[in-house]
Amino acid sequence: MEEKLSTSRDFDFETGRWNVRHRRLKERLTGCREWEEFQGTSETRAVLGGNGNVEDNLLNFPGGAYRAIALRSFDPASGTWAIWWLSANAPHQLDVPVVGRFEDGTGSFFAEDTLRGEPVSIRFLWLQTDTETPRWEQAMSRDGGKTWETNWTMDFTRA
Template sequence: MTSTETSRSTTTHGFSFLDGDWHVHNRRLADFIDPDSGWEEFDGHTTGRLFWDGRAHVDEIVFPSKGFSGLTLRLYEPETDEWTLNWSNSRTGRLDPPVRGRWSEDGTGEFHGVDVHDGRNVRVRFRWSNISSSTARWEQAFALDGGPWVTNWVMDFSRA
């Protein structure tokens, strides 16, 4: 898939690239708001499925060494031309507040929201990039009280 095809595909079809089975290499900060807390690395795997002609996507990600799984529901809203990304995990069973955003023409997706981490309000950013038929990258970043973004979790996807 060329970069132009990737851009057109993500802008028009959202998360269709994520359908199927993926290996996921994770790198995340030990403390999500402390950039000096050190990084831990671990592997996972995910399986995704499309619905509604590609306007909805659900996946489950399993982290065998961490003892929990996550579930993401991604929904396209045609009236706003935005996606909402909704996350839950097996430890809490709670649906976290969604992040919302869209795909740019360069094939990068950026999604923003507000959440609470360790009792503190945080701005949240998810960024999808480096998308091809066999790879993708997801990054999460938090910002406190108008401060700078701290990238705290990176997932590198490779097609299973």
């Protein structure tokens, strides 16, 4: 029988202040191969007694800076995390949550959403979480996850 956790420490690696190097495809799911790179900062703190956290981001896009947060919560009953994105560009709209878990130091999170009115699968990966340089990747799929296009990466270094 699998033991259920009452408190998760999966995201403890991200607590604190970070410098972030962003790399993002200019267009998603169009065959675009042109990337834009920009800097940002991030600060993460625990909430919900350790079963959640808030990541406050400043993204210095080439077209101008803006703020956004990632809001995460852990469900001890299912052993899964949900992650929502809230942007200052759409302050009354939480994105569809990606849901998943960590296994062997890698976090894998999935959701079904739409892009330009078409259904897409979304995948977030947290990689290298046991190092001083964790990485987040976002990918999308039009074929239910058979193939993925990575369209955004974030490389973190301690501030």
